[in-house]
Amino acid sequence: MRVHPHHVSALVELVALVVAASCGNASSPGSPASPTSVADRALAEFAGSYPELATPSGVVRTFELTAAPAELRLIDGKPLQVWAYNGQVPGPTLRIRLGETIRVHFTNHLPQETTIHWHGVRLPNAMDGVPYLTQQPVPPGGTFTYEFTPKDAGTFWFHPHVRASEQVERGLYGVLVVEDATPPPYSRELVWVLDDWLLDASGQIATPFNTRHDLAMDGRWGNAITINGLTETVLKVQPGERIRLRLLNSANGRMFTPDFGELDAKIIAVDGLYLRAPIPARGFELAPGNRLDIDLSFDRSTSAPLEVWDRFVAQRPNKLASIQVEGEFVRTPAFVSPAQAHVPRWSDAVDAPIAHDFRLNAHQGGPFGIAWTIDGMAMDADHHHAMPPSATFERGRFAHVRFTNESSRIHPIHTHGMFFRLLARDGVRIDEPFFRDTVIVHPHEQVDIGVVPIDAGTWMMHCHILEHAEAGMMTTISVTEP
Numbered sequence: 001m002r003v004h005p006h007h008v009s010a011l012v013e014l015v016a017l018v019v020a021a022s023c024g025n026a027s028s029p030g031s032p033a034s035p036t037s038v039a040d041r042a043l044a045e046f047a048g049s050y051p052e053l054a055t056p057s058g059v060v061r062t063f064e065l066t067a068a069p070a071e072l073r074l075i076d077g078k079p080l081q082v083w084a085y086n087g088q089v090p091g092p093t094l095r096i097r098l099g100e101t102i103r104v105h106f107t108n109h110l111p112q113e114t115t116i117h118w119h120g121v122r123l124p125n126a127m128d129g130v131p132y133l134t135q136q137p138v139p140p141g142g143t144f145t146y147e148f149t150p151k152d153a154g155t156f157w158f159h160p161h162v163r164a165s166e167q168v169e170r171g172l173y174g175v176l177v178v179e180d181a182t183p184p185p186y187s188r189e190l191v192w193v194l195d196d197w198l199l200d201a202s203g204q205i206a207t208p209f210n211t212r213h214d215l216a217m218d219g220r221w222g223n224a225i226t227i228n229g230l231t232e233t234v235l236k237v238q239p240g241e242r243i244r245l246r247l248l249n250s251a252n253g254r255m256f257t258p259d260f261g262e263l264d265a266k267i268i269a270v271d272g273l274y275l276r277a278p279i280p281a282r283g284f285e286l287a288p289g290n291r292l293d294i295d296l297s298f299d300r301s302t303s304a305p306l307e308v309w310d311r312f313v314a315q316r317p318n319k320l321a322s323i324q325v326e327g328e329f330v331r332t333p334a335f336v337s338p339a340q341a342h343v344p345r346w347s348d349a350v351d352a353p354i355a356h357d358f359r360l361n362a363h364q365g366g367p368f369g370i371a372w373t374i375d376g377m378a379m380d381a382d383h384h385h386a387m388p389p390s391a392t393f394e395r396g397r398f399a400h401v402r403f404t405n406e407s408s409r410i411h412p413i414h415t416h417g418m419f420f421r422l423l424a425r426d427g428v429r430i431d432e433p434f435f436r437d438t439v440i441v442h443p444h445e446q447v448d449i450g451v452v453p454i455d456a457g458t459w460m461m462h463c464h465i466l467e468h469a470e471a472g473m474m475t476t477i478s479v480t481e482p
């Protein structure tokens with residue numbers, strides 16, 4: 001168990017309160033409260049999944065982050081005009097330890113307004129980086145200080161939430177690693193940011209953005225797949241090494257299904273959080289925004305080619321990287337994969353009443369000619385405040401939520417401020433042994449999730465195909481006190 005006892009007790013208290021309240025007269029005074037409904041049982045089973053509150057140690061880590069245009073040797077090594085955090089793509093990996101507070105002094109030297117969103121981090125609503133909703137956009141030349149204490153250890157990332165389809169494509173993204181209070185003794189840790197660039201004939205980032213083609217299809221899919229900004233990745237490892245690989249899909253639209261083939265590779269975390277038990281590192285559809293932590297073991301040297309492939313489009317696989325095992329044996333202490341989190345099974349939670357069914361679709365019109373909609377509404381990216389939340393959930397209660405994709409395109413739906421667990425696809429129950437913050441809803445598919453929001457506020461929910469989001473597929477969820 002990787003849950004701290006005082007966190008558990010906070011949630012147990014919350015659950016006890018809810019159970020007591022919902023049982024009402026049903027339980028006689030003095031008798032132990034017993035859950036009465038499917039939702040109450042789901043909530044009781046959720047207890048201990050992740051902490052309700054942060055536990056700041058008092059240590060503050062301060063970072064300076066500046067967004068500005070830059071020319072970098074990326075992709076195959078030729079100069080590329082990008083927008084970059086601190087002059088690098090990906091931006092710097094910000095690394096803190098659980099309990100520490102991160103303070104980021106941000107300066108905008110872009111020719112556009114921007115904000116920084118901390119994708120996957122449960123933080124106070126005011127630090128969420130959503131223009132007009134949680135802050136005013138940071139104008140060119142402006143500054144903003146982000147400060148929060150993450151409640152969860154894990155692999156997170158940060159990116160702009162203003163004109164994201166342009167700003168992220170130009171190179172603005174970076175990884176935030178929140179280490180465990182006591183990190184497991186891997187011999188090495190690596191961060192791989194997967195991206196997909198659309199380059200024009202001159203080898204520069206193709207403009208315009210948000211083309212009619214991108215909008216009508218699954219967003220902007222490019223012609224250069226990179227790991228940490230470069231193609232032709234070769235990873236050299238020594239026998240005996242055990243590597244924690246933190247993988248992020250930062251592409252605007254492309255999905256990856258990483259396949260580690262013959263490698264000893266296990267998924268230990270999804271979207272930052274540990275699994276109930278590790279699963280093999282193949283077949284996971286890594287949508288834009290998703291992260292995977294992979295436990296890679298190399299017990300002996302081998303001359304066999306080791307390769308990592310993307311098999312999202314089965315007929316057109318992409319080679320992502322080669323791995324060479326050579327050199328001296330490295331002794332790594334044996335330890336159990338850090339993946340024994342409490343993840344509820346929620347075996348009958350899909351029978352709970354549906355709190356909201358989000359309908360995903362499109363219509364003609366809007367500023368781009370095609371508007372992508374949630375419940376028939378396209379959000380105007382510059383007027384988040386003008387649209388009422390499309391759903392309201394009670395803090396600390398279980399909600400069964402459905403996404404019905406009425407369109408023939410794919411939509412990776414991302415919720416800010418809350419993790420959720422997949423319950424069913426097209427009515428077929430699924431017990432994914434992990435939480436997520438982003439899930440693919442395939443064409444004409446119906447996806448059911450269970451969620452217990454524990455942070456009050458108005459949170460964005462949107463498609464993480466950035467062109468779909470820009471063309472309206474965004475809304476908000478309000479989490480209120482019961």
Ligand code: C2O
Pocket residue numbers: 117119159161289414416460462464
């Ligand atoms: Cu990475 Cu609003 O998302």
Ligand code: CU
Pocket residue numbers: 372410411412463464465468469473
């Ligand atoms: Cu979409």
